[in-house]
Amino acid sequence: MSAGADIRSLTIRQVKEGLAAGRFSAVELAREALRFAEAENPKTNAYLHFCPERALAAARRVDEKLARGEDLGPLAGVPVAVKDVILTQGVRTTAGSKLLANYIAPYDATAVIRLEQAGGVILGKTNCDEFAMGSSTENSAFGPVRNPVALDRVPGGSSGGSGASVAQGTAVVALGSDTGGSIRQPASFCGVVGVTPTYGRVSRYGLIAFASSLDHIGPLARNVHDAALLLGVIAGRDASDATSAFAPVPDYTALLDGNVRGARIGLPKEYFRGLASETGDLILAGVERLKQLGCEVREISLPHTEYAIGAYYIICTAEASSNLARYDGVRYTYRSPASATLSDMYRNTRGEGFGAECKRRIMLGTYVLSAGYYDAYYLKAQRVRNLIARDFSEAFKQVDVILTPVSPFPAFKLGEKLDDPLEMYLSDIYTITGSLAGIPCMSVPCGNTAAGLPVGLQILTNHFNEAGMFRLADALERSAGRS
Ligand code: GLN
Numbered sequence: 402m403s404a405g406a407d408i409r410s411l412t413i414r415q416v417k418e419g420l421a422a423g424r425f426s427a428v429e430l431a432r433e434a435l436r437f438a439e440a441e442n443p444k445t446n447a448y449l450h451f452c453p454e455r456a457l458a459a460a461r462r463v464d465e466k467l468a469r470g471e472d473l474g475p476l477a478g479v480p481v482a483v484k485d486v487i488l489t490q491g492v493r494t495t496a497g498s499k500l501l502a503n504y505i506a507p508y509d510a511t512a513v514i515r516l517e518q519a520g521g522v523i524l525g526k527t528n529c530d531e532f533a534m535g536s537s538t539e540n541s542a543f544g545p546v547r548n549p550v551a552l553d554r555v556p557g558g559s560s561g562g563s564g565a566s567v568a569q570g571t572a573v574v575a576l577g578s579d580t581g582g583s584i585r586q587p588a589s590f591c592g593v594v595g596v597t598p599t600y601g602r603v604s605r606y607g608l609i610a611f612a613s614s615l616d617h618i619g620p621l622a623r624n625v626h627d628a629a630l631l632l633g634v635i636a637g638r639d640a641s642d643a644t645s646a647f648a649p650v651p652d653y654t655a656l657l658d659g660n661v662r663g664a665r666i667g668l669p670k671e672y673f674r675g676l677a678s679e680t681g682d683l684i685l686a687g688v689e690r691l692k693q694l695g696c697e698v699r700e701i702s703l704p705h706t707e708y709a710i711g712a713y714y715i716i717c718t719a720e721a722s723s724n725l726a727r728y729d730g731v732r733y734t735y736r737s738p739a740s741a742t743l744s745d746m747y748r749n750t751r752g753e754g755f756g757a758e759c760k761r762r763i764m765l766g767t768y769v770l771s772a773g774y775y776d777a778y779y780l781k782a783q784r785v786r787n788l789i790a791r792d793f794s795e796a797f798k799q800v801d802v803i804l805t806p807v808s809p810f811p812a813f814k815l816g817e818k819l820d821d822p823l824e825m826y827l828s829d830i831y832t833i834t835g836s837l838a839g840i841p842c843m844s845v846p847c848g849n850t851a852a853g854l855p856v857g858l859q860i861l862t863n864h865f866n867e868a869g870m871f872r873l874a875d876a877l878e879r880s881a882g883r884s
Contacts, residue, residue, distance in 0.1 A: 408570060409569075410570060412624060413573060413622075413627045413630055416479050416573065426464050427459075427477065427522065431522050434522070438480075438571035441570075444569075445547045445552070446547060447571065449497075449562070450492070451524060451525035452525055453524075459517055459520075463520050463522070475633070476634055478520060481523050481524065481574055481576070482527045482575040483516075483523055483525075484578055485527055486532070486533050487512060487513060487608055487609075488510045488607040489506050489510070489523065490506055498728075500750075501609075510608055511607055511639045513576075516576070521634075527565075528541050528561065529541060529559045535558040535559050536557065536586055537819075537825065538587070539555060539558070545815055547565070550855060551854060554815065554854070555813060555814070556568075557587030560577030560579070564587030567623055573623070574620055576619070577595065577619060577621050578608055578611075579616075580616050581717060582833060584617075584620075585807050585843065586807055586844070587621070589846075589859075590857075592857075594622050594624060594844065595619070595628070596628050597617050597835065597841065598619050599867065601644050601645050602617075602636050602841070602865070603618045603619065604618075604635075605618065605644065611724065614716070625657065625874045625875040626657055629654045629871040637649075637650045651868050656868050656872045658872075661695065661873055661876040664691075664696045664801050664872075666803070666873075667698075667799065669701050671702065671704070672703075672831055680809065680856050683849075683856045684856070684858050687804075687848070687858045690877065691804075691873070691877060693880075701800060703792040703796060703834065705789045706792070706830075709837060710826060710833065715781075717762070718765040718766035718769065722762070725759065730751070737752075790839070793838045794863075797862070802861065802862045804861075805858075806857075806859060807844045807856075808828060809828060811852075812854050835859075840864055841861070841864070841865070841867045842860065843860050843870055846858075
């Protein structure tokens, strides 16, 4: 690749311009991106595997179109990383689990198909917590990911590999998945943009299920424009996912004009109690910048917030216990080698295959669904979920967007919270409410702590108002001089 574009800081726009000006071909860019990503990977363990053949084939298609003068598509030549819970035909897809260590996906996820149709070049698959359960990527069966910003710290989770790849510059954009914060929290910890769209906005077809009523696929990127563009590519109705929405997909990049005058912002008082002061200060400084741009800021209340963690960890474990029942040693890859009977084989396969966090959740989920406890736990949690959703719909009668921190603290040290699952669960407090309500939310970088650790600001908005959310995020980015 010729000089002029540093692979580490490339944006989608720069790729487009570079191709158009003939500064590099898509194949040259793909080769250089693969070389760089493979060379950098030992530092962070962000990628589990690369797919050079697939990447080069996709890049060749872009170059052929370029030569024929055809429309290239909005992601033409853009190096992309894909979280390893998203199926890629013919390429290993492990979900960070020993159970799927050698699983070759038989088909592509819809998001992957759309991404490649738009000209995207998938370099490889990114590391994650096993079956996307976790907040630090330390639950991967293939070793933890290190945060490229501070290598002794976690990148967040569960899409830690996707967050790290974008921050490290080994992918221009990435796909992650989010059930209770798994895109937003790593984006916050790594200093990149991460978006959880409205539930149903992006097809889940080909996403390995964790908790189906909460699972989303979404983009991670180095700026708001690139995240908005990628979401536009992967969003939209898909006949293969009955929960995908029919609502038309607007051009999410069209409104990124920096004009947010008159936007009504709510700050939920429940989210600013007991916040580590540096994180809180950075968030409030971001809010102040938006005020100066003409936004109206008022305090609001989301009164059922304190019940969110309990409800989430009942609902997601219940759904996980059901979804993970399929890993029985009969289908997929791993099977315990020495078992006398079929039921021993099931037991041994699951006992040996699942890591501690998955086992914990399967047990918890099985318990809350069992006869006699279903009403007391699962049903009650569903009711709480409704109340939380209602809190938001009430709030959106008064304000257009809600701003909160993404996490109570910045990236923590590897190993720091591993022995205390409850402590880890509690750190999800700010992200899971939006997940339970199914509304769009995102993390946008909002400055660094004195120690240089990134802090993300969360923007939440009403169903299908992604465009309004991006507009505000973009204005915030511009106000920090980072657009
Ligand atoms: N950290 C949350 C959990 O452990 C969220 C995970 C996710 O969004 N996939 O469940």
